[in-house]
Amino acid sequence: MSLFFAILFYAASAILVAGLAYKIAGYARTPAPLSIPTTPGPTSTAGVVFRMFREVVFFESLFKGNLWIWMFGAMFHFGLALVLLRHLRYFIEPVWFWVAILQPFGLYAGFAMAAGLGGLWARRFLVERIRYISTPSDHLMLALLLVIAVTGLAMKFLMHTDIVAVTLRAKHAISPPGRPNWRRRTDMAGPEIKAPAFREYPTIPALQPDAMAGLKCYVANEKIQEALGFPGKMADNWQETHDKAIGRMGELLEKYRSLRVFLDACVHCGSCTDKCHYFIGTGDPKNMPVARQELMRSVYRRYFTTAGKLFPSLVGARDLTPEVLDEWYKYYWQCSECRRCSVFCPYGIDTAEITMAGREILDAVGYGQKYSNEIIGKVHRIGNNLGLPGPALQDTLNGLEEDVKDDTGFDVKYPLDVQGAEVLLVTPSADFFAEPHIESTIGYGKVFHAAGISWTFSSKASEAGNFGMFIGNYEQLRKVALRVREAALELGVKRIVVGECGHAWRVAYAFWNTLTGIGAGASDPFAVELQKQLDPRYKQPSHICEVTWDLIQQGRLKFDKSANDHRIITFHDSCNVARASRMGDHPGGQFEIPRNIVRAVANRFHDMAPETIGEQTFCCGGGGGVLTDELMDLRVKGALPRMEALKRVVDDHGVNFMATICAICKAQFSKVLPYYGFKSGLVGGVHQLVSTAIQLGNEQ
Amino acid sequence: MAAIELNGKTYETDEEGYLVNLADWDEDVAAVLAEQENVQMSNNHWEVVNFLREYYNEFQIAPAVRVLTKAIGKKLGPEKGNSQYLYELFPYGPAKQACKIAGLPKPTGCI
Ligand code: SF4
Ligand code: SF4
Numbered sequence: 074m075s076l077f078f079a080i081l082f083y084a085a086s087a088i089l090v091a092g093l094a095y096k097i098a099g100y101a102r103t104p105a106p107l108s109i110p111t112t113p114g115p116t117s118t119a120g121v122v123f124r125m126f127r128e129v130v131f132f133e134s135l136f137k138g139n140l141w142i143w144m145f146g147a148m149f150h151f152g153l154a155l156v157l158l159r160h161l162r163y164f165i166e167p168v169w170f171w172v173a174i175l176q177p178f179g180l181y182a183g184f185a186m187a188a189g190l191g192g193l194w195a196r197r198f199l200v201e202r203i204r205y206i207s208t209p210s211d212h213l214m215l216a217l218l219l220v221i222a223v224t225g226l227a228m229k230f231l232m233h234t235d236i237v238a239v240t241l242r243a244k245h246a247i248s249p250p251g252r253p254n255w256r257r258r259t260d261m262a263g264p265e266i267k268a269p270a271f272r273e274y275p276t277i278p279a280l281q282p283d284a285m286a287g288l289k290c291y292v293a294n295e296k297i298q299e300a301l302g303f304p305g306k307m308a309d310n311w312q313e314t315h316d317k318a319i320g321r322m323g324e325l326l327e328k329y330r331s332l333r334v335f336l337d338a339c340v341h342c343g344s345c346t347d348k349c350h351y352f353i354g355t356g357d358p359k360n361m362p363v364a365r366q367e368l369m370r371s372v373y374r375r376y377f378t379t380a381g382k383l384f385p386s387l388v389g390a391r392d393l394t395p396e397v398l399d400e401w402y403k404y405y406w407q408c409s410e411c412r413r414c415s416v417f418c419p420y421g422i423d424t425a426e427i428t429m430a431g432r433e434i435l436d437a438v439g440y441g442q443k444y445s446n447e448i449i450g451k452v453h454r455i456g457n458n459l460g461l462p463g464p465a466l467q468d469t470l471n472g473l474e475e476d477v478k479d480d481t482g483f484d485v486k487y488p489l490d491v492q493g494a495e496v497l498l499v500t501p502s503a504d505f506f507a508e509p510h511i512e513s514t515i516g517y518g519k520v521f522h523a524a525g526i527s528w529t530f531s532s533k534a535s536e537a538g539n540f541g542m543f544i545g546n547y548e549q550l551r552k553v554a555l556r557v558r559e560a561a562l563e564l565g566v567k568r569i570v571v572g573e574c575g576h577a578w579r580v581a582y583a584f585w586n587t588l589t590g591i592g593a594g595a596s597d598p599f600a601v602e603l604q605k606q607l608d609p610r611y612k613q614p615s616h617i618c619e620v621t622w623d624l625i626q627q628g629r630l631k632f633d634k635s636a637n638d639h640r641i642i643t644f645h646d647s648c649n650v651a652r653a654s655r656m657g658d659h660p661g662g663q664f665e666i667p668r669n670i671v672r673a674v675a676n677r678f679h680d681m682a683p684e685t686i687g688e689q690t691f692c693c694g695g696g697g698g699v700l701t702d703e704l705m706d707l708r709v710k711g712a713l714p715r716m717e718a719l720k721r722v723v724d725d726h727g728v729n730f731m732a733t734i735c736a737i738c739k740a741q742f743s744k745v746l747p748y749y750g751f752k753s754g755l756v757g758g759v760h761q762l763v764s765t766a767i768q769l770g771n772e773q
Numbered sequence: 774m775a776a777i778e779l780n781g782k783t784y785e786t787d788e789e790g791y792l793v794n795l796a797d798w799d800e801d802v803a804a805v806l807a808e809q810e811n812v813q814m815s816n817n818h819w820e821v822v823n824f825l826r827e828y829y830n831e832f833q834i835a836p837a838v839r840v841l842t843k844a845i846g847k848k849l850g851p852e853k854g855n856s857q858y859l860y861e862l863f864p865y866g867p868a869k870q871a872c873k874i875a876g877l878p879k880p881t882g883c884i
Contacts, residue, residue: 458881464832
């Protein structure tokens with residue numbers, strides 16, 4: 074009998090180790106062509122190590138996410154660690170001094186371990202959200218661990234067993250087979266959370282299954298699809314679509330390490346479940362980040378993992394059916410790729426990456442979204458999202474020059490396609506077209522004018538935005554980004570600066586280097602040429618806020634702050650700036666620099682509640698490719714948490730201006746503010762404030 | 774695809790009711806589109822619509838909001854040259870609603 078158990082335990086351990094090694098080898102083999110930062114992006118290797126340490130040892134993200142899970146998780150893990158150390162006494166002779174010291178604590182640790190597991194398991198029954206995401210394997214795993222803990226305690230306290238006789242067995246008893254990532258299992262706990270420090274707005278809604286199942290954005294037609302090289306429409310024959318989708322998924326798994334890790338790593342802890350603004354606003358359980366991931370993970374498990382192939386219902390795996398594909402379309406287009414959920418995930422799982430993969434697979438089978446794909450087509454054809462041709466740009470900019478002259482008496486220039494300018498400013502095309510965006514454009518021009526820097530817009534690179542990222546398509550992402558490189562080479566500029574656009578800054582900051590050679594990274598001849606051309610004394614690319622803040626610090630800009638006294642200002646951090654990029658030279662610069670500018674140009678500033686800004690900022694509700702009219706219901710509901718936070722500062726401090734540095738945020742807020750009883754003019758740009766206060770000089 | 778049938782002529786429209794072919798547009802169909810949008814067309818409405826069409830013919834894009842307000846201010850008097858007035862005429866936004874009535878494609882992007 075003992076022999077049988079010994080063999081069993083060795084086999085289990087072997088499976089665990091081999092499985093883990095296999096997974097890790099798979100990850101190591103898979104490339105990571107785009108850098109996917111984790112917040113708050115440390116800037117040095119030591120910073121990264123420290124960040125990892127805090128995560129692995131203290132479960133920092135979980136602590137931010139949910140105190141109950143954190144507490145039960147910590148009890149279990151620390152308990153387990155102590156118990157393990159305590160058991161060392163069976164294997165070493167003589168027993169080390171510190172192991173001996175641990176013995177009495179280890180005894181209690183056994184109880185902590187069991188209590189932690191009990192709490193985690195209870196949450197799987199008691200908390201609706203966690204119940205929703207739990208699969209039988211989640212229960213099984215907790216049950217196994219609990220049995221181990223309880224039998225261990227029983228052996229100690231109820232019927233003492235001579236462990237040394239069965240050492241082989243005890244040695245491996247803590248290794249449940251099959252799941253390589255079992256070690257950091259941390260599941261949900263106890264009664265519904267009212268953790269006041271974490272949720273000033275107690276808005277965790279009850280689940281409303283399928284509340285948003287009826288909402289579906291327009292599907293791209295054949296013309297739109299084919300212009301991007303995607304199949305025009307879905308095949309009539311389902312099998313063909315099915316095979317294509319699974320095939321594409323397999324390709325993506327070979328291409329992006331992030332996707333593999335994210336699909337494997339989730340333990341259904343539930344920390345992310347209440348962190349998505351769309352879930353908070355709609356209550357639809359499929360808008361819980363982990364449930365959104367699960368739409369794809371279930372299929373991934375079925376086709377790409379052994380457990381899912383053998384025991385689909387145990388691990389929540391399912392076949393890809395037309396219904397599943399429809400669900401993907403609906404719910405992957407109800408995600409703004411804002412990455413808020415990733416901040417609270419103990420593994421840093423980024424739902425945005427899974428959403429992008431989902432959209433990419435949908436495009437590959439001819440099931441694209443009209444809004445985004447039409448816009449990408451316009452960029453290829455005309456040069457920007459709006460489809461503003463060069464002459465229209467010129468006309469608009471001429472008009473701006475006249476207006477600014479009328480307003481200020483100064484000849485501020487808004488140049489287009491000027492050869493040999495020092496700075497190429499790449500900004501979202503909405504900055505030429507829409508209100509309040511254009512007010513910031515006026516501000517950019519005034520900054521360059523006041524600082525005496527020669528600059529230009531480009532009609533070729535008249536778009537900073539890059540919807541290629543939204544649809545998760547590397548080729549489109551690169552093609553759109555290359556326009557900027559071409560324009561920079563043609564115009565011979567020395568610096569590239571990006572205007573107020575959230576996701577553009579992510580693409581510029583994190584992806585341009587490898588995609589285009591703006592920044593180090595790419596090594597093709599054009600990239601090398603560009604790197605030679607650009608001035609190494611400046612960060613390439615720079616954000617307009619970095620430029621303005623540098624100039625302010627050098628004393629090269631003067632302001633009349635009182636010109637902004639009619640405004641009481643708050644600042645909305647845009648997701649992609651906050652959670653997927655940086656500014657300046659230290660972590661968190663992306664939060665400080667825009668606020669520093671606001672404080673330098675205005676007297677009255679109040680931040681919104683801390684858990685709604687900075688790295689925990691709430692999405693405006695319109696990012697990531699959902700800024701389209703037919704999704705208005707989602708956009709309005711998704712804006713709820715931001716609106717609540719805004720309401721606070723409006724009521725408490727009389728805030729009447731919410732500054733932001735993103736074209737999508739501006740457009741989205743202009744539309745949804747009235748739904749919440751605010752004026753649509755309450756939102757504006759940081760450079761709009763700069764524009765109001767800046768002193769242009771003495772010459773008339 | 775949806776369509777509007779009028780006087781024996783078929784005007785093809787997209788999911789959102791915008792005309793697919795710019796050249797199809799005439800004042801009759803504009804009146805129908807306005808009715809669908811619950812907009813009572815006055816002379817000033819027509820001024821906006823005509824300006825949009827002229828601008829589009831020259832630049833292949835609807836004018837920026839600022840350009841439009843300025844032009845309308847010139848045509849109808851400075852007190853009307855602001856976006857508030859345009860929203861009075863077209864409650865769902867001059868760019869989107871007026872473009873639809875003018876038979877122009879919907880301007881889309883980060884707006
Ligand atoms: S919208 Fe944001 S928070 Fe919600 S699932 Fe997507 S990335 Fe996560
Ligand atoms: S995605 Fe992360 S936070 Fe959400 S359930 Fe999975 S492991 Fe937990």
